[in-house]
Amino acid sequence: xxxxxxxENLHVEIPVGAGLLQPVRGISFDxxxxxxxxxxxxxxxxxxxxxxxxxxxxxxxxxRSADRLELAGKDLSNLSEREMSGIRGNDMSMxxxxxxxxxxxxxxxxxxxxEGLIRHKxxxxxxxxxxxxxxxxxxxxxxxxxxxxxxxxxxxxGLRQRVMIAMSLMCAPDVIIADEPTTALDVTxxxxxxxxxxxxxxxxxxxxxxxxHDLGVVARIADKIAVMYAGAFVETGAAEQIFNAPxxxxxxxxxxxxxxxxxxxxxxxxxxxxxxxxSLIGGVQGCGFRSRCPYTQEACASEPELTExxxxxxxxxxxxxxxLNSIIWEAA
Amino acid sequence: MxxxxxxxxGLAALVAFTVSLISFSLLFLAGDPAIALAGEGATDADIEAxxxxxxxxxxxxxxxxxxxxxxxxxxxxxxxxxxxxVIHLVAEKIPITMTLGLCAISFAILLSIPLGVLAAVKPNxxxxxxxxxxxxxxxxxxxxxxxxxxxxxxAVNLGWVPVSxxxxxxxxxxxxxxxxxxxxxxxxxxxxxxxxxxxxxDYIRTARAKGIRPGKVLFKxxxxxxxxxxxxxxxxxxGFMLGGSVIIESIFALNGAGFLAFExxxxxxxPTVQALILIFSLIYVLLTLLADLLNxxxxxxxxxx
Amino acid sequence: MxxxxxxxxxxxxxxxxxxxxxxxxxxxxxxxGGGILIAIVLGALLAxxxxxxxxxxxxxxxxxxxxxxxxxxxxxxxxxxxHLGRDxxxxxxxxxxxxxxxxLVTALISGVIxxxxxxxxxxxxxxxxxxxxxxxxxxxxxxVVLVALAVVxxxxxxxxxxxTVLGLLLWDRFAVVMRSSxxxxxxxxxxxxxxxxxxxxxxxxxxxxxxxxxNNLIVIVTxxxxxxxILEAALSFLGLGVQPPLPSWGLMISEGKNMxxxxxxxxxxxxxxxxxLIFAINMLGDGIRDVTAPENxx
Numbered sequence: 001x002x003x004x005x006x007x008e009n010l011h012v013e014i015p016v017g018a019g020l021l022q023p024v025r026g027i028s029f030d031x032x033x034x035x036x037x038x039x040x041x042x043x044x045x046x047x048x049x050x051x052x053x054x055x056x057x058x059x060x061x062x063x064r065s066a067d068r069l070e071l072a073g074k075d076l077s078n079l080s081e082r083e084m085s086g087i088r089g090n091d092m093s094m095x096x097x098x099x100x101x102x103x104x105x106x107x108x109x110x111x112x113x114x115e116g117l118i119r120h121k122x123x124x125x126x127x128x129x130x131x132x133x134x135x136x137x138x139x140x141x142x143x144x145x146x147x148x149x150x151x152x153x154x155x156x157x158g159l160r161q162r163v164m165i166a167m168s169l170m171c172a173p174d175v176i177i178a179d180e181p182t183t184a185l186d187v188t189x190x191x192x193x194x195x196x197x198x199x200x201x202x203x204x205x206x207x208x209x210x211x212x213h214d215l216g217v218v219a220r221i222a223d224k225i226a227v228m229y230a231g232a233f234v235e236t237g238a239a240e241q242i243f244n245a246p247x248x249x250x251x252x253x254x255x256x257x258x259x260x261x262x263x264x265x266x267x268x269x270x271x272x273x274x275x276x277x278x279s280l281i282g283g284v285q286g287c288g289f290r291s292r293c294p295y296t297q298e299a300c301a302s303e304p305e306l307t308e309x310x311x312x313x314x315x316x317x318x319x320x321x322x323x324l325n326s327i328i329w330e331a332a
Numbered sequence: 333m334x335x336x337x338x339x340x341x342g343l344a345a346l347v348a349f350t351v352s353l354i355s356f357s358l359l360f361l362a363g364d365p366a367i368a369l370a371g372e373g374a375t376d377a378d379i380e381a382x383x384x385x386x387x388x389x390x391x392x393x394x395x396x397x398x399x400x401x402x403x404x405x406x407x408x409x410x411x412x413x414x415x416x417x418v419i420h421l422v423a424e425k426i427p428i429t430m431t432l433g434l435c436a437i438s439f440a441i442l443l444s445i446p447l448g449v450l451a452a453v454k455p456n457x458x459x460x461x462x463x464x465x466x467x468x469x470x471x472x473x474x475x476x477x478x479x480x481x482x483x484x485x486x487a488v489n490l491g492w493v494p495v496s497x498x499x500x501x502x503x504x505x506x507x508x509x510x511x512x513x514x515x516x517x518x519x520x521x522x523x524x525x526x527x528x529x530x531x532x533x534d535y536i537r538t539a540r541a542k543g544i545r546p547g548k549v550l551f552k553x554x555x556x557x558x559x560x561x562x563x564x565x566x567x568x569x570x571g572f573m574l575g576g577s578v579i580i581e582s583i584f585a586l587n588g589a590g591f592l593a594f595e596x597x598x599x600x601x602x603p604t605v606q607a608l609i610l611i612f613s614l615i616y617v618l619l620t621l622l623a624d625l626l627n628x629x630x631x632x633x634x635x636x637x
Numbered sequence: 638m639x640x641x642x643x644x645x646x647x648x649x650x651x652x653x654x655x656x657x658x659x660x661x662x663x664x665x666x667x668x669x670g671g672g673i674l675i676a677i678v679l680g681a682l683l684a685x686x687x688x689x690x691x692x693x694x695x696x697x698x699x700x701x702x703x704x705x706x707x708x709x710x711x712x713x714x715x716x717x718x719x720h721l722g723r724d725x726x727x728x729x730x731x732x733x734x735x736x737x738x739x740x741l742v743t744a745l746i747s748g749v750i751x752x753x754x755x756x757x758x759x760x761x762x763x764x765x766x767x768x769x770x771x772x773x774x775x776x777x778x779x780x781v782v783l784v785a786l787a788v789v790x791x792x793x794x795x796x797x798x799x800x801t802v803l804g805l806l807l808w809d810r811f812a813v814v815m816r817s818s819x820x821x822x823x824x825x826x827x828x829x830x831x832x833x834x835x836x837x838x839x840x841x842x843x844x845x846x847x848x849x850x851x852n853n854l855i856v857i858v859t860x861x862x863x864x865x866x867i868l869e870a871a872l873s874f875l876g877l878g879v880q881p882p883l884p885s886w887g888l889m890i891s892e893g894k895n896m897x898x899x900x901x902x903x904x905x906x907x908x909x910x911x912x913x914l915i916f917a918i919n920m921l922g923d924g925i926r927d928v929t930a931p932e933n934x935x
Contacts, residue, residue: 086543088543093541094541103538105631119545347771347774348778350771351775472919476890484897575782578786578875597877598790605787616777620774
């Protein structure tokens with residue numbers, strides 16, 4: 001099947017006072033229609049910048065380069081801001097992390113919901129309003145019509161995030177990028193919103209990139225998973241592969257941090273990964289994880305490639321597959 | 333909304349009342365107006381007669397009460413100098429000052445808001461540096477001196493505009509530039525700082541993520557939020573400018589309320605001075621009230637406060 | 638989100654005070670402003686030694702002598718002489734004393750008034766705050782130039798009157814800024830813990846609040862000094878400020894105004910001096926703000 005979104009060797013560089021920050025170093029992935037890719041990693045690993053880079057929303061100081069950046073066969077890498085604005089919101093949209101600050105305080109919900117549709121599809125205001133109402137109902141907002149004349153400050157955080165989700169769906173885009181859409185919300189609302197996002201995606205047949213640090217969330221929605229560390233993917237594969245047979249020490253470490261019902265024994269200690277993410281200024285020498293990895297060896301001084309180990313399951317490590325399969329993360 | 337408006341209106345009235353009380357007591361404290369009124373060579377008896385005629389022998393609060401009662405009906409007494417009702421004098425001159433003030437604030441807004449926006453959109457660019465240069469110079473330029481320099485260059489040497497007077501619109505050009513430039517640095521800086529902050533806001537990223545055109549992101553989503561503090565500042569600056577018109581009108585011999593104020597002070601014409609102080613402060617209070625209303629319209633969050 | 642990694646990189650740099658010194662010496666405006674201001678202050682302090690003539694000595698035979706760069710100019714009177722034949726350079730040097738004195742004393746008076754009002758409003762809140770806010774509004778709605786002119790006209794134009802009037806009028810910005818700075822600090826943990834330890838209010842104000850609003854205070858001091866100096870010049874220019882024969886720069890511009898058409902340098906020289914002084918003070922204030930709070934830049 002044809003790839004909907006295709007990214008190859010994506011780099012982001014930001015000049016800072018002390019040198020060149022390289023938060024995204026050679027990311028590649030493909031996304032098919034209706035598929036959900038979860039990018040998992042700690043804060044600071046570059047996952048949000050990856051999504052902003054795909055959307056063309058990087059801060060001005062940042063530089064983006066990629067061997068390929070295609071959406072439905074269209075090359076996005078050399079589009080001007082004006083051309084890109086015709087794609088964003090229309091073919092590809094984004095849901096952000098901070099529902100409290102992501103809506104413009106000066107305009108009504110209705111205005112902000114409809115302006116993208118009016119801009120991209122040239123529909124009448126009344127038609128756009130009807131679509132906004134139906135989408136608000138779809139994301140579980142009651143009395144949707146009466147919400148339109150309200151301002152963001154009159155809505156709770158959960159409601160605002162639902163509005164943001166409805167807003168991203170207005171033009172029925174092919175791809176939705178959700179950057180930790182539930183992090184700022186209460187746990188109960190998180191669950192509701194996740195379920196809703198999943199249902200909507202199945203119903204509307206969109207592809208989704210879901211960015212999170214929360215493996216619990218990943219387990220519920222992912223088709224494919226990419227584990228990101230220090231600006232690069234260290235392990236990619238189907239969701240079952242990653243959860244059932246993790247290879248990379250970092251992935252194993254991450255999974256050991258969450259308790260599994262029926263497996264984790266009562267009273268046993270949960271895992272943790274000692275150390276911190278290395279500085280991404282001036283590039284990373286060798287494997288980015290080697291300072292925190294219990295299996296570090298001399299060969300780690302040069303960075304290994306992301307190599308396919310089993311059907312669609314790739315890992316970036318100097319160890320061979322059988323060695324990787326035999327290691328168990330020691331609860332520190 | 334109505335309650336908000338009424339509350340602000342009440343505060344405005346209280347402020348104007350306090351200002352008039354302060355200026356009245358100041359003038360009262362300043363010494364005996366009867367001596368000045370009676371003129372040179374007046375005998376003690378003459379002065380005493382004047383004192384009783386004008387009621388200066390009464391206690392200050394009583395005098396103030398009488399003055400305020402009349403002032404509320406628009407009667408500010410007679411000018412000591414012209415011997416005509418102060419209100420007529422003021423009514424004749426205030427339109428000139430208002431015209432000057434409006435021209436100057438328009439000049440300032442048209443110069444500073446576009447420049448401030450452009451400077452924020454492209455920080456450290458040539459236009460940003462130009463804006464910074466203009467504001468640094470403007471802040472350090474004493475406006476009376478700037479006025480004189482403009483007169484020397486444009487009125488005397490080039491002869492493009494008249495030197496002084498208030499007969500035609502051409503007389504207003506230089507005063508507008510001088511007074512407007514005075515307000516420009518503050519408005520420009522606040523616009524730039526506001527835009528810089530707003531452009532970093534999450535909702536701007538949201539608007540871009542929706543695919544809104546760059547120009548519309550800037551002017552619909554960013555400027556409206558950035559301009560909210562600028563509105564208040566502009567009102568304050570306009571109020572200051574009306575006060576500053578005393579200096580500007582004197583330099584250009586523009587025959588407005590500011591010039592009248594200056595001359596009345598020189599002539600010890602207390603009723604006129606007193607009335608002008610009250611009117612200037614009333615205008616200021618009304619301007620800030622107007623700015624609050626405008627902000628309430630711009631920012632829905634204020635409406636409910 | 639990369640703040641964490643950036644921070645660790647910065648923290649390995651030089652110590653706080655060394656960083657501060659580096660920022661000071663890299664700040665172009667601060668150096669220029671400071672340099673000009675130091676030059677003017679030195680000129681004012683050493684006016685007695687530097688001035689080639691008595692600033693009050695009239696020489697009616699030698700009125701409107703041209704400054705040195707004009708054809709008829711001479712090194713005897715580098716900046717020429719005024720309408721009474723007084724040496725312009727000497728008057729300029731002594732005039733700097735007046736401007737600086739006005740600036741300093743006014744900022745001191747208004748600073749004390751405004752800071753007390755602002756800090757109490759910010760710290761105590763409630764009714765105190767309401768009263769102070771009302772006073773600020775009243776003060777802002779009084780036309781400064783008009784009121785100052787009227788008062789000087791009534792009490793006579795001495796240096797003392799001008800300074801007192803300006804000092805009593807220009808406290809508004811102190812009060813506004815100190816109020817908001819104090820409010821920001823009031824809720825912070827270390828103030829709360831000082832309260833919990835039972836420190837007296839006065840002690841908290843002096844040892845916890847004041848040191849932390851000091852940077853903002855210094856910036857306002859520079860702004861208001863500049864403001865006061867311009868206002869004094871304007872009042873003197875209008876003839877209702879400092880009185881002749883004192884060599885106030887505003888007065889010099891006013892006296893030169895009559896010769897506007899013939900000898901424009903008579904207003905240019907004191908005007909440029911006034912401009913340079915205000916410019917220097919503003920640059921210094923902006924510089925201090927940038928250097929002490931780099932995160933608040935722009």
